[in-house]
Amino acid sequence: MLGKTAGGLFWMFRSLERSENTARLIETGFRIALTRPGSEEWASVLKTAAADQAYTANHGAVEQSRVINFLLRDPGNPSSVMSSFSQARQNARIVRTAITREVWEAVNDAYVSLKDRLARPVPERDLPDVLAQIRQHSALVRGTLHGSMLRNDMFDFCRLGTFLERADNTARILDVKYYVLLPSVMQVGSSLDNVQWETILRSVSGVRAYNRLNHGKATPMGIADFLIFDPRMPRSLRYSVTKILSNLRMLHAEYSDWHACHDTIERLDRRLTRQTVEEVFEEGLHEFLTEFLAETGRLGAEIETDFKFTE
Amino acid sequence: MTSGQKFFDEMRGINDVTRAPYDAYASWFQSEDPKGLIKEAKEAEAFFRRTGITFNVYGQADAEERLIPFDIVPRIISSKEWALLAKGIDQRVRAINAFLYDIYHRQEILRAGRVPKELIARNEAFLPMMMGVEPPGGIYTHIVGTDLVRTGESEFFVLEDNARTPSGVSYMLENRETMLQMFPELFSSIKVRPVAGYPTALHASLAACMPPDPSPEPTVAILTPGIHNSAYFEHAFLADNMGVELVEGSDLRVRDGRIAMRTTRGYKPIDVIYRRVDDDFLDPLNFNPGSLLGVPGIFDVYRAGRITIANAPGTGISDDKAIYSYMPDIVEFYTGENAILKNVPTWRCSEPESLAYVLDHLAELVVKEVHGSGGYGMLVGPAASRKELEQFRAKLQAKPGGYIAQPTLALSTVPILTKAGLAPRHVDLRPFALFSPNGVQLIPGGLTRVALKKGSLVVNSSQGGGTKDTWVLEDD
Numbered sequence: 209m210l211g212k213t214a215g216g217l218f219w220m221f222r223s224l225e226r227s228e229n230t231a232r233l234i235e236t237g238f239r240i241a242l243t244r245p246g247s248e249e250w251a252s253v254l255k256t257a258a259a260d261q262a263y264t265a266n267h268g269a270v271e272q273s274r275v276i277n278f279l280l281r282d283p284g285n286p287s288s289v290m291s292s293f294s295q296a297r298q299n300a301r302i303v304r305t306a307i308t309r310e311v312w313e314a315v316n317d318a319y320v321s322l323k324d325r326l327a328r329p330v331p332e333r334d335l336p337d338v339l340a341q342i343r344q345h346s347a348l349v350r351g352t353l354h355g356s357m358l359r360n361d362m363f364d365f366c367r368l369g370t371f372l373e374r375a376d377n378t379a380r381i382l383d384v385k386y387y388v389l390l391p392s393v394m395q396v397g398s399s400l401d402n403v404q405w406e407t408i409l410r411s412v413s414g415v416r417a418y419n420r421l422n423h424g425k426a427t428p429m430g431i432a433d434f435l436i437f438d439p440r441m442p443r444s445l446r447y448s449v450t451k452i453l454s455n456l457r458m459l460h461a462e463y464s465d466w467h468a469c470h471d472t473i474e475r476l477d478r479r480l481t482r483q484t485v486e487e488v489f490e491e492g493l494h495e496f497l498t499e500f501l502a503e504t505g506r507l508g509a510e511i512e513t514d515f516k517f518t519e
Numbered sequence: 520m521t522s523g524q525k526f527f528d529e530m531r532g533i534n535d536v537t538r539a540p541y542d543a544y545a546s547w548f549q550s551e552d553p554k555g556l557i558k559e560a561k562e563a564e565a566f567f568r569r570t571g572i573t574f575n576v577y578g579q580a581d582a583e584e585r586l587i588p589f590d591i592v593p594r595i596i597s598s599k600e601w602a603l604l605a606k607g608i609d610q611r612v613r614a615i616n617a618f619l620y621d622i623y624h625r626q627e628i629l630r631a632g633r634v635p636k637e638l639i640a641r642n643e644a645f646l647p648m649m650m651g652v653e654p655p656g657g658i659y660t661h662i663v664g665t666d667l668v669r670t671g672e673s674e675f676f677v678l679e680d681n682a683r684t685p686s687g688v689s690y691m692l693e694n695r696e697t698m699l700q701m702f703p704e705l706f707s708s709i710k711v712r713p714v715a716g717y718p719t720a721l722h723a724s725l726a727a728c729m730p731p732d733p734s735p736e737p738t739v740a741i742l743t744p745g746i747h748n749s750a751y752f753e754h755a756f757l758a759d760n761m762g763v764e765l766v767e768g769s770d771l772r773v774r775d776g777r778i779a780m781r782t783t784r785g786y787k788p789i790d791v792i793y794r795r796v797d798d799d800f801l802d803p804l805n806f807n808p809g810s811l812l813g814v815p816g817i818f819d820v821y822r823a824g825r826i827t828i829a830n831a832p833g834t835g836i837s838d839d840k841a842i843y844s845y846m847p848d849i850v851e852f853y854t855g856e857n858a859i860l861k862n863v864p865t866w867r868c869s870e871p872e873s874l875a876y877v878l879d880h881l882a883e884l885v886v887k888e889v890h891g892s893g894g895y896g897m898l899v900g901p902a903a904s905r906k907e908l909e910q911f912r913a914k915l916q917a918k919p920g921g922y923i924a925q926p927t928l929a930l931s932t933v934p935i936l937t938k939a940g941l942a943p944r945h946v947d948l949r950p951f952a953l954f955s956p957n958g959v960q961l962i963p964g965g966l967t968r969v970a971l972k973k974g975s976l977v978v979n980s981s982q983g984g985g986t987k988d989t990w991v992l993e994d995d
Contacts (some may be wrong), residue, residue, distance in 0.1 A: 210766065212770050298746070
């Protein structure tokens with residue numbers, strides 16, 4: 209397979225994951241704003257989407273409809289839902305020969321209908337519909353990937369993009385909110401303010417799952433454990449790292465080359481299997497997340513070099 | 520157009536009676552509800568947009584992806600008509616290849632005075648660097664898309680030879696897929712020859728042209744200028760259906776005297792490149808130094824016989840419209856036979872007498888740039904305004920050698936489906952031929968382009984033309 213193609217697949221699925229995550233953040237922000245007026249949730253949503261600086265530069269004060277528009281469809285925001293989707297589709301065109309017709313059609317369909325739907329600012333009353341549509345499109349693309357692609361190196365690069373972006377996203381959600389999970393602010397074992405835990409869990413579509421596993425008892429450590437270490441939670445760091453590890457191992461099996469990225473992912477995986485949430489809190493949650501984000505950043509760069517995405 | 524002029528209609532002939540190849544289709548059409556068909560035609564458009572069959576139009580501000588309109592009424596060719604075309608194209612492809620070999624070697628045809636020397640020597644499409652180069656298998660024109668027009672029951676003319684990088688074959692394939700989806704019942708009652716084997720045939724034909732001493736399994740790749748090229752969809756479509764890599768210049772480099780592509784596991788050599796990049800952009804070291812699309816040094820590898828480039832560099836000379844006018848001589852010179860397919864009578868404006876005639880009859884003629892393509896820079900006399908005529912007259916006088924002129928042909932029509940029912944529109948036809956040491960292979964079908972505007976004779980997609988599925992019927 210061409211290095212360029214591998215890179216195209218990787219970035220296509222990274223962008224798709226990103227657009228889905230941004231949509232989920234908007235959904236969370238909107239929900240909190242409706243149910244908890246005055247909670248200033250939008251500022252932290254912008255920060256989580258790494259769009260706070262760009263937003264302030266362009267729009268100044270945080271204002272709901274402007275934030276939604278910025279995150280949803282502003283072409284000046286490279287991680288807006290529409291920008292990410294356009295990038296995904298652009299990459300899909302580049303790798304058109306590596307993806308199946310089903311995957312291509314799902315991406316292209318989504319692009320065509322989103323472009324139409326997001327041609328104008330979305331009125332608040334339509335927002336839930338639009339966000340649901342984005343979620344459905346993402347699910348469809350993922351479904352076609354699973355149902356129609358050969359399980360070979362191409363599939364591995366798609367998955368690497370997905371899970372690297374997901375790990376990054378979950379780590380950022382936690383990092384923006386790490387202060388509400390700090391034991392110094394909240395006593396260990398005490399209940400969290402509803403808004404705060406709801407936001408965190410909603411941003412990863414994990415409210416019901418968490419409540420089911422923890423009988424509705426939200427504690428800082430419980431939530432951190434769930435999002436960092438729970439191997440059953442499909443958006444946890446541990447889960448994402450396990451997936452990246454398995455896809456990189458598959459590439460090793462297929463190519464029989466061992467690269468720097470293999471060392472990095474083994475190191476990350478060892479950490480997440482051996483460490484406990486108590487140790488993380490001892491070390492400092494923010495420090496832990498900062499290092500995790502640095503490691504995934506390095507991993508992404510290594511994958512790019514090791515598999516010759518570019519010259 | 521002069522109003523009231525009678526055109527040959529492929530469905531209803533000249534006398535408004537259904538022609539034999541359309542019998543079965545016409546009776547099917549009679550039994551259909553036109554409103555339902557129009558609805559289905561709309562659905563076809565949605566289908567095309569979904570599958571991403573779009574093309575970019577050069578010169579449009581935001582390079583939007585546009586759909587080529589598709590019309591659901593097929594263009595139908597009987598097996599007998601096709602047999603004649605096939606024979607004619609076979610002859611022409613062989614003659615063009617022989618001509619190219621000769622032009623780039625001993626130049627016998629120039630010595631014999633059958634084609635003027637200046638026409639070659641001063642031609643931009645002539646590549647002096649190809650002199651004495653042996654293309655693998657002796658093949659220059661691996662893929663040819665001959666443009667044909669029809670003016671009567673048995674009147675076919677070759678309009679252009681397209682021996683450079685003919686495009687449009689993906690539409691031939693996708694139009695058929697669409698028709699199969701929309702009207703399966705038609706294909707169970709009418710025996711239409713399949714076209715779906717084209718990608719496999721192309722792969723086999725290209726592999727048969729590989730250089731001597733290749734890899735054990737010949738590796739074929741398609742070289743595209745990239746996603747912004749107007750035909751990118753087609754490049755990807757073909758690579759996908761042939762199961763080969765779609766590469767850009769930045770994926771390739773010269774390694775150990777061969778062309779290699781950068782894969783996830785390092786560089787891997789290629790044996791055959793089907794390039795959809797013009798000669799000029801192929802190799803910045805040997806041709807246009809500003810090109811970012813090509814591969815530095817590829818021409819040196821080619822000259823050393825270690826890569827097949829399809830079509831070969833320098834084939835553009837046979838596409839030249841001034842050379843075109845000599846095609847009957849060229850066919851005769853190399854095959855010893857008369858050309859089976861006729862040329863359109865052509866005035867070479869480089870010749871003073873012809874120029875005088877053309878200037879006198881500008882309003883009746885079609886004038887084309889010698890090196891032009893895609894319907895750009897051409898004048899359709901009968902459709903032009905007085906001002907346009909005068910502007911073109913000035914251009915002609917300034918650079919007569921840059922133009923040829925042809926009579927305005929009474930192109931045949933095929934009906935399209937409109938809200939008011941069937942309406943005749945002018946068409947042309949581009950069948951695709953593959954050439955390898957194993958011979959010429961013609962796919963039974965082609966690209967039918969149709970001018971959607973009433974009375975228009977310009978079928979180019981870049982000028983608002985559409986396409987139709989092209990049916991070649993099986994023998995009865």
